[in-house]
Amino acid sequence: MKYIIVGAVAGGASAAARLRRLDEHASILLFEKGEYISYANCGLPYYIGDIIKERNKLLVQTAASFGGRFNVDVRVRTEIISIDRAAKTVTALDHTSGKQYTERYDKLVLSPGAEPIRPPLPGIGLEGIFTLRNVNDMDYIKSYLASRDMKKAVVVGAGFIGIEMAENLHELGLEVSIVEMQNQVLAPVDYSIAAIAQQHIRSKGVELRLNSAVAGFEAKGSQLLVRLDDAAALEADIVILSIGVRADTRLAAAAGLEVGEARGIKVNEYLQTSDPDIYAVGDAIEFPNPLSGKPVVTYLAGPANKQGRICADNIAGGGRRSYKGSVNTAIVKVFDLTVAAAGMAVKLLQANAIPHIVSTLHAGSHAGYYPGAQQMTIQIAFAPQSGRLLSAQIVGRDGVDKRMDVFSHMIQTGQTVYDLAEFEQAYAPPYSSAKDPVNMSGFVAENILEGRVKMFYWNEIDSRSPNALLVDVRTPAEFSRGTIDNALNIPVDDLRERIEEIPADKEVMIFCQQGMRGYLAHRVLQQQGISNVVNLSGGYQLWKTASEEYALLNNKNQHILQQELLPR
Numbered sequence: 001m002k003y004i005i006v007g008a009v010a011g012g013a014s015a016a017a018r019l020r021r022l023d024e025h026a027s028i029l030l031f032e033k034g035e036y037i038s039y040a041n042c043g044l045p046y047y048i049g050d051i052i053k054e055r056n057k058l059l060v061q062t063a064a065s066f067g068g069r070f071n072v073d074v075r076v077r078t079e080i081i082s083i084d085r086a087a088k089t090v091t092a093l094d095h096t097s098g099k100q101y102t103e104r105y106d107k108l109v110l111s112p113g114a115e116p117i118r119p120p121l122p123g124i125g126l127e128g129i130f131t132l133r134n135v136n137d138m139d140y141i142k143s144y145l146a147s148r149d150m151k152k153a154v155v156v157g158a159g160f161i162g163i164e165m166a167e168n169l170h171e172l173g174l175e176v177s178i179v180e181m182q183n184q185v186l187a188p189v190d191y192s193i194a195a196i197a198q199q200h201i202r203s204k205g206v207e208l209r210l211n212s213a214v215a216g217f218e219a220k221g222s223q224l225l226v227r228l229d230d231a232a233a234l235e236a237d238i239v240i241l242s243i244g245v246r247a248d249t250r251l252a253a254a255a256g257l258e259v260g261e262a263r264g265i266k267v268n269e270y271l272q273t274s275d276p277d278i279y280a281v282g283d284a285i286e287f288p289n290p291l292s293g294k295p296v297v298t299y300l301a302g303p304a305n306k307q308g309r310i311c312a313d314n315i316a317g318g319g320r321r322s323y324k325g326s327v328n329t330a331i332v333k334v335f336d337l338t339v340a341a342a343g344m345a346v347k348l349l350q351a352n353a354i355p356h357i358v359s360t361l362h363a364g365s366h367a368g369y370y371p372g373a374q375q376m377t378i379q380i381a382f383a384p385q386s387g388r389l390l391s392a393q394i395v396g397r398d399g400v401d402k403r404m405d406v407f408s409h410m411i412q413t414g415q416t417v418y419d420l421a422e423f424e425q426a427y428a429p430p431y432s433s434a435k436d437p438v439n440m441s442g443f444v445a446e447n448i449l450e451g452r453v454k455m456f457y458w459n460e461i462d463s464r465s466p467n468a469l470l471v472d473v474r475t476p477a478e479f480s481r482g483t484i485d486n487a488l489n490i491p492v493d494d495l496r497e498r499i500e501e502i503p504a505d506k507e508v509m510i511f512c513q514q515g516m517r518g519y520l521a522h523r524v525l526q527q528q529g530i531s532n533v534v535n536l537s538g539g540y541q542l543w544k545t546a547s548e549e550y551a552l553l554n555n556k557n558q559h560i561l562q563q564e565l566l567p568r
Helices: 010-022 041-048 063-070 135-147 160-171 191-203 250-254 301-316 346-351 400-412 417-422 437-449 476-480 516-527 539-554
Strands: 002-006 027-032 073-076 078-084 089-094 100-104 107-110 114-116 129-131 152-156 175-179 207-209 214-220 223-228 234-236 238-241 245-247 278-280 285-288 295-297 330-334 337-343 357-364 375-382 389-396 469-472 508-511 533-536
Touching: 002 010, 010 027, 010 063, 010 301, 027 063, 027 078, 041 135, 041 160, 063 073, 078 250, 107 301, 129 135, 135 238, 152 160, 152 223, 152 234, 160 175, 160 191, 160 238, 160 330, 175 234, 191 207, 191 330, 191 337, 191 375, 191 389, 191 539, 223 238, 278 301, 330 400, 337 400, 346 375, 346 389, 357 437, 357 539, 375 400, 375 417, 375 437, 389 400, 389 417, 400 417, 400 437, 417 437, 508 516, 508 539, 516 533, 533 539
Parallel strands: 002 027, 002 107, 027 073, 107 278, 129 238, 152 175, 152 238, 175 207, 469 508, 508 533
Antiparallel strands: 078 089, 089 100, 114 245, 214 223, 223 234, 285 295, 330 337, 337 389, 357 375, 375 389
C-alpha cells in the first residue's frame, strides 16, 4: 500500500506517524510546501516575545528526524498542485528545483490547513505588515523587530493570536494598539466575559479600538499609518494582521471534492471526503457541531491531531472509527489572566434558536483561607428542561485550565448541570475547595432549574419595568462606594426586620456583589410570600465591569453611577 499525505503540521504529521505504527510495510510519503514540519505553531508568538528563548524548542521534529524514526519519505518545500482522482495520482512541484513530477497513491490524506486572511486594503503590501501562521512568518517578524528601533505596534484583530501578539509585543517594550471590527475581543466568548479581559488589557496600557475597521495603510517615512474608518490614523512601526484564517480548500476543490456550506472540505464521520480513497483532516475540513448539528470549521490543534489518528486507524487499522466533532475547547493567556471556553457561546445559542439558561458565578481558585487564592468568573449555559450543559466560559488568574477541562468533557459527553453538582474532584486547600467552582456552578444551575431562584442579567437593567424595585443587599459601606441607579439598600442580614419595605405587588430585582447574598435574600423573600423576585446573575461586580466597557464602546456613561474601578 502507498499512502500520500499532503501537509505535515498537526493533522498530517499525526496521520503519518500513526499510519506507520499500524503498517510497517507501507510506503508513506509526506509532502509539505513549507520548510518545516510538525512545529508548535501555538508557540510562535512567545518566541517573538522572547518568552521562549530557543527557536529549536518549537520544532518538534525535523524532516530528517521524523523520516528516520518513522521510515516516512518526507519532502519539504514540495507542494501538491493537483490531484488526478481517476488515475489516483498527485502532481508535486519541488520549489527548490522547480521540477514537477507525479506520484501514485492508494489512499490520500489532505491536511492543507488554513491560510491567513489578507483583505485587499490599500497599502496592505507595504513593508512592515505581517501575518503569523508558520515558522517563516515568525522568523520574518523576529528579524524585522531586531533590525529596527521599534516603538509602536498595531495589531489588527483581537482573536487569540492577536491578543497573544499584542501581549508579546508589549513585553518587548512597544506601545501597542489593538484594532477590532467587533464590539469585543475574543469572539468565542460572550460580551460579559470579554469585558473582564478588556479591562485587564487596558490596565496594561494597551489601547483597544473596538467597533473599528481598518480602511487601509500608508507609508510615512520609516513608519506606517493605519487608516481607520471611524477615527484618526494610528502610527506604527510594525503591523500584525490577525483578522482570521480561512480553510485552504483550493486543492480539494480543483480536484472536484465536495466543499460544504461552511466552506471547508466536506467529510463523513470517518473523515472521508466525497472520494472514498481521499481523507481530510485539520483546519481545512468542516464537520457538524455536536450541539447545533450544523457544519463548522474548527481551527484548533487538538482536534486536528485527534483527526489524524482516527483517519489513520480507518485507513490502515481495519476499523471504522467515528470522529464525533469538536466542542471548540480553547484557552488563551491574556497578560495575567486566562480566558477559556467550550461549547456554544450564548450569542451562538441565540443565533441557532437553541433554548438555554445562563448562569454566572465568581469563585476562588482554591480555599480562601489558604494563601494565594485568586478569583475566577464562570459562565455556563444549559438546556432548560434536561439541564444538559451547552457551554462554559471562564476568566481568571489561576485554576482556569483544569476547570475548563472538566466542563469540556461534560459538554462533549452530553452531561448535565446535575452531573456538575456531583462531580468529585481532588481536594486539598492549596488546590481547590470542598465545594469546587465546578460543583458551585452545578449548584446554582440546579437551583434555577428547580425554581429556587430566578435570574436576570447585567444587560437587562435598563429594560426593567418602571414599577420594578431594585434592592442592593450589600452592606452600607459597599453601597456607598457605588451601586446601580435608584437601588434601595437593605443588607441581607437586615432583610427579615425590614421586610415591610418590600412591596408584594412589584417585581423585586435583587443584587449583591457577586450573587450569593442575592440568592440568600431571594430565598427569604420567596418564602415570605413575595414571589416576583429575581437575582442578578454575576452580581454588581459583573454588571459594573460589563457596563463600563459598554459605556466606553458607546462613548457615554449613562450606565455607570460610580467611575472608580473595583479592586481586581
